[in-house]
Amino acid sequence: MEVRVESKSFLYDVLLPKLEPASWVLAIWGFIASWNQLAGGDVFLIIGLANLALVYYLSAYKPRSLTNTHGPNFESVASQQQILNTSQDTSFLLDTLAPKLIGISGAVVLIGTLFKLLFWSGSAIMLTVGTATMVLVVLLMALNQRLNRRAVVLAAIGIIMLTVSSETLMRQLHRDDPQLVELMVYQIHHPHDRAAADAVRIHINRKRIQR
Known part of the structure; x- marks a missing residue:
């Protein structure tokens, strides 16, 4: 109705x-x-x-x-x-x-x-x-x-x-870049480590420039 x-x-x-x-x-x-x-x-x-x-x-x-x-x-x-x-x-x-x-x-x-x-x-x-x-x-x-x-x-x-888990998604969505995956996984386990976040950002920026 x-x-x-x-x-x-x-x-x-x-x-x-x-x-x-x-x-x-x-x-x-x-x-x-x-x-x-x-x-x-x-x-x-x-x-x-x-x-x-x-x-x-x-x-x-x-x-x-x-x-x-x-x-x-x-x-x-x-x-x-x-x-x-x-x-x-x-x-x-x-x-x-x-x-x-x-x-x-x-x-x-x-x-x-x-x-x-x-x-x-x-x-x-x-x-x-x-x-x-x-x-x-x-x-x-x-x-x-x-x-x-x-x-x-x-x-x-x-x-x-x-x-x-975020780690599972990372390993699947970025399976073509094992180095990035490891950096991101490390960042997950160390959320307050600014150096870890910077390392991920630098790696991503380098990939964008190479493309």
Whole structure:
């Protein structure tokens, strides 16, 4: 059962629905390109994941008058009678707070994912906070027999990124340069060693100049 929405917004009804799938395509291609060491992979990753984070962050502030509670983002696992009863009573926790948490936490998870794939500092904190919040929202909605596909996907991405170590990603994404891998791994184990960070930066700059 869907709630009819009469009011339209260019941002929420036109721009963001088109930007979201396009950003997913760019992000996925960026990851594939980076994994296979193709040129431009990092650029596609940054554009795709940054745009996705922006889409989900803005979606957290979608006005209630434009919200379609039982639209494509919500999959009810209840019976039709339960859906009908639920649609008659709005819940602040599920209909107001949960969408905001999904949008904001999703943006945090995606930026954390971007930082981890590019080996920038701060990814662990963002992934931990964003994923933990997203998992709590998913569990809450599941207990109320309402699932959000977006939340499930983002929670899964966060869990995967937390599970895979940075060292594993480094050895795969930079497998063509063992010396850089060793420098980066050393930097991970010595985060406060400025000389280690400088060595990584110098090595990367040399590679760029040689290209």
